[in-house]
Amino acid sequence: MKLTHLRDVAAVAERGSLRAAARYLGVTQPAITRSIREIERELGVALFERRPKGVVLTPMGELFLRRAVSVMGEVRRAREEIDQARGLSTGQVAVALSSAAQIALLPHVLPGFRKRYPEVVLSIRAGLFPATETPLKDGELDFYVGPLPETATAKDFIVETLFENTRVIMGRHGHPLAGATSLAELTGARWISTAVTVDSRAEFGPLFERYGLPEPVVEMHVESGIAPTLAAASTDLLIMVPEQWLGFAYAPQMLIPFQIREPLPAAAICMVTRARLPLTPAAEHLGDLFRRAAMHYVRAREQRQHSAP
Template identity: 55%
Template sequence: MKINQLRDIVTVAEKGGLRAAARHLGLAQPAITRSIREAERELGTTLFERRTTGIVPTEIGRHYLQRARAILLDMERARDEVRQMLGEQVGSVSFALSTVSHLALLPMALDAFRQRYPDVRLNLVEGLLPRVQAGLESGELDFYIGPLSEHALPKSLGAELLFEQLRVVLGRRGHPLSEARSLAELVDARWISTSVTETTDAELGPLFARHGLPSPRVDLHAQSAFSMLMAAASSDLLCMLPEQFLRYPATQQTLSHIQVREVLPAPSVYAVRRSQVVLTPAAQFLHELLARAANLSRR
């Protein structure tokens, strides 16, 4: 299989048709058609089928596309790696950070990276592992830093612990429970919850249970820390967030820290990347900067 055939297959799938793919690649449509037919003949199966909405991959084609995209991405990174080793400022680094990683790590790493690689483009995705795992496995993302999910990682991915963290209870300024000093005093409160698990009560319920308390009432399940902050600041709902949020200006201006005596563990933060793939020099440098920032943040 030739690289240009992989390129043509991926482009047809992404553009939804031969004409659009040919226009995007600056090639004649018959050349694209011939390239794909040669690939299908070599594989012994069809990769696309025509529908009223356009050309779409067959079931086998969808699986093959995953491999093809990964190969093309690795080829691109291989070119970037060689050119970066020769001192050229080329390429990009695509990575994902959880919200806590944004707050705790990125500010200590970004300036140093820009000084070393001023012309290398950064593609930053915000999200937790379940949202970005497919991108890691396909090679679209170089690495992720944040909590793991409840599911075991596939063998293609490896994780390195960066730091443990604790949570704090936050409520709006002037909250009726702002003077509470134990979880027992917060049992009847209403809460906002978010987690990397698929169960709405999996975050707060086990924590309260460890202290012999019933599960609290969760009135809002948010998908991001930003949503939690906004909801807590404009209601009597409480939330728990990693302690790094106490340094966030928006938290300081709108929320109060309810200082309960219990230790409130939060999910640990890991660096996750493909196990058998070497990062480009630029991606490795950014990864090291963020890991170094993690060491500083836990002191």
């Protein structure tokens, strides 16, 4: 088995046909066909199912592709690690960030990273841990920064807490419950869930139960991005989001925070990396910048709290 076999399988899977893969790789279609047949013969299984308008992966092909992508990613990282150790500013880094991490940390991270590694391509994926766990495990992502579900396993990962977090309840301007000062006054409201998991109990249940209140009614689940803001701004649904949303440029224009007296704890913001393999120098530098940005954020938050009347 050669790396070209892995490359060809990945190209055919991505492009959907042998011809398109050959064109993408700059080789002949017979060469791609021969490569696929060789690897299928060696494995003893069919990796692709031939169809009139192209090919699709078989179940065995999907299993093989996942490993192939992981192997190619590690080979790429090995080359980049050597190049970066030699002082070259080349390669790529891929990370996944929650909305809170993007708002609170990313603006403080990018200038330093671009200055140190101006030629490294930075790929940023927005999302929460459940959607990024497999790509992280397979090596498509270098690390994740954001909250973790309570059931997340750390067996394959190194989890580092960057800072503890809290939440804020927000609704549209002119919301009929905007004057509420306690959770009890919101028991009749309907909610948008933005939890790390689709189980809204993880987001609302323990908090409301702590104060002897019924569990809220959730009408919508949105993982991250601007969609929760747009949904809450155009309806009477409420959202309970990390406090970092108060610093998001568009949120204050579309939503108002409710001055609820009960504490609203949130899942801590963590950095998650794979346990078995080290980061490249560029990815490690980016991780350090996130750690420094988190320290700066915590200090700034403490100063605001001390100066508040």
